[in-house]
Amino acid sequence: xxxxxxxxxxxxxxxxxxxxxxxxxxxxxxxxxxxxxxxxxxxxxxxxxxxxxxxxxxxxxxxxxxxxxxxxxxxxxxxxxxxxxxxxxxxxxxxxxxxxxxxxxxxxxxxxxxxxxxxxxxxxxxxxxxxxxxxxxxxxxxxxxxxxxxxxxxxxxxxxxxxxxxxxxxxxxxxxxxxxxxxxxxxxxxxxxxxxxxxxxxxxxxxxxxxxxxxxxxxxxxxxxxxxxxxxxxxxxxxxxxxxxxxxxxxxxxxxxxxxxxxx
Numbered sequence: 001x002x003x004x005x006x007x008x009x010x011x012x013x014x015x016x017x018x019x020x021x022x023x024x025x026x027x028x029x030x031x032x033x034x035x036x037x038x039x040x041x042x043x044x045x046x047x048x049x050x051x052x053x054x055x056x057x058x059x060x061x062x063x064x065x066x067x068x069x070x071x072x073x074x075x076x077x078x079x080x081x082x083x084x085x086x087x088x089x090x091x092x093x094x095x096x097x098x099x100x101x102x103x104x105x106x107x108x109x110x111x112x113x114x115x116x117x118x119x120x121x122x123x124x125x126x127x128x129x130x131x132x133x134x135x136x137x138x139x140x141x142x143x144x145x146x147x148x149x150x151x152x153x154x155x156x157x158x159x160x161x162x163x164x165x166x167x168x169x170x171x172x173x174x175x176x177x178x179x180x181x182x183x184x185x186x187x188x189x190x191x192x193x194x195x196x197x198x199x200x201x202x203x204x205x206x207x208x209x210x211x212x213x214x215x216x217x218x219x220x221x222x223x224x225x226x227x228x229x230x231x232x233x234x235x236x237x238x239x240x241x242x243x244x245x246x247x248x249x250x251x252x253x254x255x256x257x258x259x260x261x262x263x264x
Contacts, residue, residue, distance in 0.1 A: 068108055072098070074261040075106050078253070080138045086250040088141070088218070088242070090114060090232055091258050097245060109245055115226030115233040121256045124203060127230070129168075129213050134230050134254060138264040140202040141218075141250045144243055145176075145188075147196055151240070154247035160195060164188040166215040174204050174214035186215045194219045194231075197239045201232070201252055218242075218252070 075081055075089065075098055085100040097110035119132035127133050143156040150157035158176065167177045168185035177183065188195055198219035204212045213230060221233035232254065234242070253264050 071096070071258060071261070072106050072108070074258065075253075076104060078138075078261055078264055080251050080253055080264055081106070084249050084251040086247065088246070088250060088252040089261070090116070090252070090254045091261070092256055093226075095232070095234060095238075097242060110238070110242060112234055112238045115221055115228060116254075117230045118227035121254065125212075127213050129211050130229075131213075132229055134228070134232060135203045135213065135216060136254055136256065136260070137203070138251060138253045140205075141246070141252055142200040142202045142205070144197070144199050144246075145195070146198055147189075147192070151197065151243060153243040155199070155243065155250070156248055160188045162189050168214055170210050173210045174208050176200075191219075194222060194233070196220055196236070197243060199242075199246075199252075 071089070071091075075087060080087060081100065081104070087098045087100075087106070089096045089098060093113055093115070095110070095112050095114040096108055098106040099109055100106055117132050117134035120134070121136045122131070122133035124135035124137040124139075127135055141155065143158055144150075144153050145158040145160060147160050149159065161178065163178045163180055164187075165177045165179055165183050166186040166188060167173060167175050167183060169177075169183050172183075177185070195217070198217045201216045201218060203216040204214065216230055218232045218234070218239075220236045220239050222228070226233065253261060255261055255264065
């Protein structure tokens with residue numbers, strides 16, 4: 001009788017243990033990691049923004065599945081390549097810098113992790129002010145800006161003053177304005193970290209459409225998050241390196257997938 005009772009208790013213990021492992025497999029870190037890697041299954045996340053909100057991304061999470069040769073071939077055939085000899089390319093959370101060679105091919109100069117809008121990316125013509133998305137498309141870099149004198153970039157440099165704003169006013173929407181009185185928009189001098197060094201992306205410029213969005217920059221990341229209100233962000237050291245390598249005329253392509261390069 002005692003042996004039968006022991007066997008019975010042992011069987012119950014094994015069953016409960018198996019159930020416990022099953023529960024962990026369905027609700028614990030293992031399931032979360034699978035969602036992060038595959039983006040499929042019950043509860044799967046459908047956008048990069050949602051993934052980042054639940055499972056913050058780091059530089060170690062970036063997996064470059066496409067070869068540089070494939071990306072270079074797409075850049076060489078792009079419309080943007082006809083307009084410039086230097087391209088900053090953002091494909092999802094990967095930012096690269098490419099210089100054109102005499103034969104029309106491109107050579108990669110930088111390859112770093114980047115952040116973007118908290119609500120993902122959206123075609124430039126579809127986004128609106130405040131929707132938290134980064135515009136998809138090809139854009140000129142208007143100029144570099146930040147605090148203090150030119151740090152050594154060949155880009156045109158603008159120094160932020162206490163009166164510097166990126167305007168949200170209808171009459172001067174999406175332009176840099178110097179005003180002694182507070183105006184709608186971003187008071188640039190208040191962004192002492194993100195705008196220490198930055199590039200002004202020429203989104204919504206020709207023509208300017210009121211309400212489509214303003215103040216879209218490539219800037220230093222917020223220390224608290226990779227997400228932004230619509231800008232692209234990089235680590236400060238990478239911004240410093242980028243400024244040292246870029247010159248006037250550089251353009252920027254922003255796309256969610258590598259295959260999208262062909263459209264720009």
